[in-house]
Amino acid sequence: MSRTVTVVLVDAAGRPLGALPPFDVPDPWWQQVASVVDGARHRYGVDVAVLRLLDADRPHPPGGHVRYLAQLTEVSAAVAPVMPLEPAAVDLAPHPLRQPWAEPGGPARSVAWATDELRRLGRPVTAVAQQRTWNLSAIWRLDTPPGPAWLKQLPPFARHEPAVLTWLTTLPLPASPASPVDQGVCVPVDLPGDANSLINDGGVGPGVLGVGGEGLVLLEDVVGEDRYGAGERERAAISAEHHAVQVRAVGAVDGLAAVGVPDLRGARLAGWIRRWLAGHDVSAAARLLDGLDERLRRVRDCGLPDTLVHGDLHPGNVRGDGTRRVVIDWADAFVGHPAFDVLRLAEGLAAPAAARLVDAWADRWRADVPGCDPRQAADLLRPVAPLRLAAGYAMFLAGIEPSEHPYHAFDVPAALAQAAAEARR
Template structure:
């Protein structure tokens, strides 16, 4: 799929093999780490079109094997993967997670396909072509996760503008929804989910690689706890 912004949703699939292996077409250019507000705005607008089209396909996506992290199912998934890790710093957030996720659902945004790691480094290309890559962390769930990841890095005013534009699109396409409230509820949940992703990664890599990633889970948990505390104080 190529959006009106000229951004492709993913590389061309050349072949599909066993155990989920795929052969993807080459994407020339560079990964867009450090991209400015304009590039991020284009990615956000293009990705919104992908998510909007995916709303009606979530059941098919789940049936095809895309992880189902809708609603309180996300809470169970997070807790399962963090089992065995010291979650003391984020215990309060975890204790209230299901309640927070129910409040999030009440904001009225639809579940859809979530990239799961939509930072500019996962957009590759040049002036002629840009492609969203690395869908390994994709899941079905809340669309707010992707705008929060995409707005990490820019200064606060730029990030706020990007979120405002994202909220305007969802208000237009899902009348009656409350996207800004949803983002506020989701802010501490985003690094909490990343902590679970890192825990899953640690569980699957060679023990010799652990020293390079041993701090990933506690760092994400600490960030989640800090954001939750800031939200409670606001």
């Protein structure tokens, strides 16, 4: 599957110039714009910065014919009058929910900040390539002599990610002899050697090079490939490594919540879900919502401690090079129940393999928290996991401008239907 794209151009002041003729790009996902930038350069000889989605000929991604608003860079502005531009009707009115990177001049300001930060670190930037832009983030690759760095810009509801990454990459090694997690309070434990090395090497998240205003964060490169195709064996290893991090995080939850990581512990989760789903048609999951408080009380009685939750721990959010794995994209992180991550990691596996993954996860928690019932907690939270996702998608919709609603509008009812189906099992 591919996309056909139309790029509507504006100048640095936001004045409309017209549109480039439509062209095809190989990747179908609307937020991926590297191929759009490359296509404009190679076909029409102009450098652009894609600002935002304008509209599409289908209600949701991927594929189809998609229109983007893009700004000519300073290099290309001088040749704008000779380009084969076509008339384009476009609404350029401001919107209060528009992100800084979606405005003319926004990408240039973001890249200038990152370039200055890298220069200060002795890493002059030799090339910049825009990778992604949508309502959840904007991402650029910046090449430097020691290797690439990555600039990520986050919307207000995801700006806790740098705090999470900073905490992850400074995890301390045990300072005292081994102790188990006792009655929901975590004290230093003696982790397996590989897990200690993982933490000591900073392998649990990308290194943070700098944090700026308006959601800017500059990250070290993570070598490898996204592990979308990971099978049962690799997911089991990811789960074991992530468990070591979550055990360490139990004692840090108050501090993480204090620096802005969403606090979805216990009853707070029910309130958060209801808040964001208000105004949406929740009839498919009404029975689950009615019993949510009692269900979460039963989860609490299973005896597992709250910890740092990644929030979207599918294999695509893990990068590996064959010898080392790093969990990336912590923008959905929150403080809450550890079962949410293993349930997400198990998605897409055949039922027997998923059950083995959850059983191994449960065995680790039983060893660290004697007397707890992890399997029961996971079973109780199985329908709550997609319910939480539905509320998260609703939060995205409430925080983005209408032209970008197609990214998530269908996710809310789909997740509610999944939650209802899980509750019936």
